[in-house]
Amino acid sequence: MTITVLDTHTAMQEILDAPQADRPELLRAMLEPAKGMYRYFPGEVDVVQMHALSSGFPIDRDEERCREGLAALHAADAWERIGRALDEAVAVQRAAVPDVVVPDIVVLLTLADPGDAHLMGPNLGMTANSSVSGYIVINVWPYPENLDRIEATAVHELNHNLRYTTRPDFWNPATVTVGEQVVSEGLADAFARQLYGDELGRARIGVASLADDAVFAKVVSGLGTTGMQNFAAWVHGDATAVRYGGTPVGLPTGAGYAAGNRLVDAYLAATGRTAAEALLAESAEVIRVGLA
Template identity: 65%
Template sequence: MSITVLDTCSAMRRILLAPMADRAGLLRSMLEPNAGMYRYYPGEVDLVSVHLQTSGFPIDRDEERCLEALDTLEAAGAWERMRRALDDALAVLLEATPGLAVPDITVLFVLGDPADEHFMGPCQGVTGFGGISGNIAITLWPFPENVERLEATAVHELHHNLRWSPGGVVWDPMTVTVGEHIVGEGLADAFARQLYGDELGYARIGVPHLHDDAVFDKVLTGLDVTGMENFTAWVHGDAGAEHLGVTPVGLPMGAGYAAGNRLVDAYLAATGRTAAQALHADSAEIIATTLRRG
């Protein structure tokens, strides 16, 4: 088992400095090692198109701005920091869950698009995806708060990856609920907080509503919702839903993260477990434990 953080720093610099006609090909080559992330997509996937559609850095504009951002990340030691954080976090998870099955994991870390208003605004310049076993993707703009949280962001996605890997919790697209997704976000945040503390460990989008009882109560009404096309509205809120063209449900950005943290914290307090020990905890049990505590 190994965790490979791809050297996207030099690859992105090469892309941004290349003649425009060469950039798509170079970008495709950079993205190819993490193509396994799309193995469940129907049909053939154009990696360049997916990159551009999911707030990845542009290849036809903003070169200087992106090169400056890349310099910021390189100066901060971003790639080395993520490698160390992931290795350290894996050791904690292996100690907490003896016999844990760990796949080889490929981590793709790329700059975001500084002209993408949704990414730079509601998403606060960071998105991550770790739900496909063996693959993690993080897209980031180096706002100071995001650079501070590089390690926490990486281990959040690692927790997702190992929770939903073979031998862990089954994510069945036909039956999975909003509750499972929200609990997963809460557990991943709790794990990041276990390692890096509350100041750095919370996903930024959930922080404004951590103590909002009205938001929490509203999210609870959607826990049994199925159909993954509905999840964005409940997890990321109306801003995320409207960005994807799905029906909003009257929740602020990051509502599901805030509610997930509250559900998980109540469960961990009741059981005395750590987030690492609760890697494969059943979401229904977590929810039930919390609701019993009132």
Template identity: 70%
Template sequence: MTITVLDTLPAMRGVLAAPLADRPALLEAVLEPAAGMYRHFPGEVDLVAMHRMGSGFPLDRDEERCLDALDALRDADAWNRVERALEAALAVQLAATPDIAVPDLTVLIVLGDPGDEHFMGPNLGLTANGSVFGHLFLNLWPHPENLARLEATAVHELNHNLRYGPGGVVWDPATVTVGEQVVSEGLADAFARQLYGDEVGYTRIGVPHLHDDAVFAKVVSGLGVTGMRDFTAWVHGDATAVRHGVTPVGLPTGAGYAVGNRLVDAYLAATGRTAAQALLVSGREVLDLALALDRLGRA
């Protein structure tokens, strides 16, 4: 397999330096090599519209701010660090699960939008996606905390990519539960922590709620919810749910990540497995054991 981290730095600079009228077409050329991320969407996808919807850097403002941010990503050696992290993580994963399907991987790194209040506020300047086999997407603003977590963020998304690949855990949008996504976020964080430690391995948005028993109880009450539209509220929290037109359920940002980590950590401690070894364990198995242990602990 090959890992291709697209060299988007010079192209993004070119977009920001071009006349306004030329920028959409130039941006489309930047995004086209990663268009396979949207292969499950019906019909032809407008890549520039998806970029805007996903809090990508703006095409009509904040040029100097964005160019400075691109310099910060360059100075942090972001592209090379991500590539090296993915290579090392894949070696660890294959040592634990040598028979899994491994894709040729295309990685798109894009600068985020400093004027997007939700992206810069609740999301802390970072969104990422590894849900489509063979593609990883990192959209970030170079806050020091995000730069410190570059490797951990990349391998978190790799964990998703491999878990739901051919022969792995089946993700059926019609029947998949909140519980499966919560477990998947916990497993991906556990894998990042296995490689890089707790200081940078946790997804930042979940950290404030790791020990919040009220948040834990609330998320556990929704583990059986099916239908992907509702997942945003249970996993990402109310602020993101409102952003996407989904009914909030009374949860803070990152709640599902925090609870997923607690559940997965309980499972791994009880079984003696590493996160890499647990890559393809069913969400149901994790939940049954972790929740039984939680009930025993509260008895």
């Protein structure tokens, strides 16, 4: 097992310093080592276009803000911290679940787009993705709160990757439910909290709704929803759903994360398991116990 944190700092610096006409191909070269995360997409994927669609840093504007953001990431030692955190988290997870499958992992850390109002506002300057085995993508604007949580963010994404690498049947696109994603977000947060504490371990977008019983009840009402095009509203909230062409359901940003934390905490308390031990817990069982 090898974890490779790509040296995107050097690459991003080169991109931002290059003439605009040269930037797309430099960006393409930076993203190419992580192209495998699109292996299930139909047809050929343009990684530069996907970078833009995913709120990655722009290559045609905001150069000075991006240089400042990149300098802040570098000053925070983000790349090295992510590498250390992932190595330590894998050791903890293997001790708890010896048969966990740990793939070779490529980590792509990118600077987020400071001109993206949705990313910088409701999403609090952070997106991340680890839905494909062997890849973790963290796209971040270096708000101080995000820099403080860089290890926890990486470990959260690792938890997803190990869960679905070991048990790919948990995410069958034809049958997967909102409940699976809600539980998986709760488990990933619980694992990050096990390592870094409640303040740093919770995904920031879920904190505001954590104690809101009405939001919790609403999310619970949708746990059986299928059709992955519907998940954004139930998990990430209406603003994100609308951003990507989905239908709002009446939920604030991060509602599914908040509900997932509550369900998983109740499950862990009832079973006496740690978050690491619960990596492969069936979502239906977590929900059953969590609601009991």
